Amino acid sequence: MSSPDWTLVRNTFRQTWGYSDFRYPQGEVVQTLLQQQDALVVLPTGGGKSICFQLPALLGGGVTLVVSPLVALMENQVQALRQRHLPAAALHSELPRSQQKSIINALQTQQLRLLYLSPETLLTPKIWQILRQPSLQINGLMLDEAHCLVQWGDTFRPAYRRLGAVRPALLQTRPPGTSLPIAAFTATANPAAQYTIREVLQLRSPKLFLENPYRPHLALSVIHTYTPRQRKQKLLKWLQKHPQQSGLVYVRTRNDSxxxxxxLQKQGFTVAPYHAGLTPGQRREIERQWLTGQVPVVVCTSAFGMGVDKPDVRWVFHVHAPLLLSEYVQEIGRAGRDGKAAQAVTLISEPTGWLDPSDQRRQEFFEQREQSLQDKAFQLSGKLPRSGTVEAALSQSPQAAIALSLLHSSGQLTWLDPFHYQIHTTKPRRTQTNYQAFEQMQSYLRDRRCRWQVILEAFGFGSSIKPCGICDRCRSRKH
Known part of the structure; x- marks a missing residue:
């Protein structure tokens, strides 16, 4: 595919999205993809990442595959594209069979420019067989919310670890010289995460677009609490002080939600719970009510908000701090996307944890669960054949996919294609463990420096800004 004239690119952008011009580095990313080069794009939440791959997809003749982690995220983007009469679809298991069939037919007959699907859907034998057809023109593979590969790829969503084998396998069935660019997009990737994304996806000399996540209008604060009851009281007071403002209350479990x-409903507030245990229909309805302002506040787990574009969120309130700093930056990034003043408040137990040990227990629970998964998977990995298929390994144990993923993460396994593996006898490679990532979050909560400076240092932008002047640490110095 030859790269289109830049005047045509800009005109298409203006006519389709209605903006007068690109924001840096949107134009540069679009140019990179039109030139069929790989890219790693780290842009703050609300930085317009999706346009960077949607525009090149619309200008091409074939289909661009967008690998996305959540159905809500896919549906939101596809709905926005369809409102602009653009040929896009999302393929996932929540759709009725007839609709799935219709989308697959549109894919095979080259009627789609963008197809959104999860890593697991991409790697189902039926879809893979269609994608391998030489007659199907695929213009690129885009990984949206690429931090999920790092956070979830080892244990929770092991299919992510197989994505690096997708391009070579697809090119095997294409004419020599065919190119298939891969680009990864995220708002949060520290240097270690960037390395993992590049390595797993096997990016080829990717162009890097790394913007720091700093939001000058977002005031960060961390408040100590001494009892679980006080935690609830602080949230109640916050809601009373900010009536009718759009906000998100983050908790860690479904029960908490x-x-x-x-x-809060008993206290007269219009709120709704949101978590992965709700039906797809219930989740879509709560998203709709929140986006339209019918329900100003949602009490949610991390399942909510990724990619949801609501500019007027005035605050994000963490009743429980996330375990990972990247997760925290994602979640607070949902506030103040309109560039106006917004706040992010996090409650944590007092330092000793004697009066309220809930934070300590929660962290220990997640750490133990992570460790238990890894222990089981590594035990199983010794029993797996040295080479074989994912399907055969899964017939031995449902934990086999995680075992293969962890072996790949430690450098002891190669994916020959997305379905066949080869285990080596090499010494395991040391990787950044989630325990180290947990420590990074704890360090942020305890550090006495400007909150934004701590975050930027963790993400590799150490000298990017002076003290922000509006976080709780900066404000306390002023006073």
């Missing part, structure tokens, strides 16, 4: 929403 349900219980806290019920408590």
């Amino acid at each position: 349900e219980e806290l929403a019920q408590l």
Whole structure:
């Protein structure tokens, strides 16, 4: 595919999205993809990442595959594209069979320019067989919310670890000289995460677009609490002080989401719980009510908000701090996308944890669960054949996919294609463990420096800004 004239590119951008011009580095990313080069794009939440791959896809003749982690995220982007009468679809298991069939037919007959799907859907034998057809023109593979590969790829979503084998396998069935660019997009990737994304996806000399996540209008603060009851009281006071403002209350578990929403509803607040345990229909309805302002506040787990574009969110309130700093930056990034003043408040137990040990227990629970998964998977990895298929390994144990993923992460396994593996007898490679990532978050909560400076240092932008002047640490120095 030859790169189109830049005047045509800009005109298409203006006519389709209505903006007068690109924001840096949107134009440069679009140019990179039109020139069929790989890219790693780290742009702050609200930085317009999706346009960077949607525009080149619309200008091409074939289909661009967008690998996305959540159905809600896919549906939101596809809905926005369809409102502009653009040929896009999302393929996932929540769709009725008839709709899935219709989308697959549109894919095979080259009627789609963008197809959104999860790593697991991409690697189902039926879809893979269609994608391998030499007659199907594929213009690129885009990984949206690429930090999920790092956060979830080892244990929770092991299919992510097989994505690096997709391009070579697809090119095998294409004419020599065919190129298939891969680009990864995220708002949060520290240097270690950037390395993992590049390595797993096997990016070829990618162009790097790395913008720091700093939001000058977003005031960060961390408040110590001494009892679980005080935690709830602080949230109640916050809601009373900010009536009718659009906000998100983050908790860590489904039970917390349900219980806290019920408590707030009894106090007369219009809120809704949101978590992965709800039906797809219930989740879509809550998203719609929040986006339209019918329900100003959602009490949610991390399942909510990724890629949801609502500019007027005035605050994000963490009743429980996330375990990972990258998760935290993603979640606070949902506030103040309109560039106006916004706040992010996080509650944590007092330092000793004697009066309220819930934070300590929660962290220990997640660490133990992670360790238990890894221990089981590594035990299993010794029993797996040295080479074979994912399907055969899964017939031995449902944990086999995680075992293969962890072996790949430690440098002891190669994916021959997305379905066949080869285990080596090499010494395991040391990688950044989630335990180290947990420590990074704890360090942010305890550090006495400007909150934004701590975040930027962790993400590799150490000298990017002076003290922000609006976080709780900066404000306390002023006073």
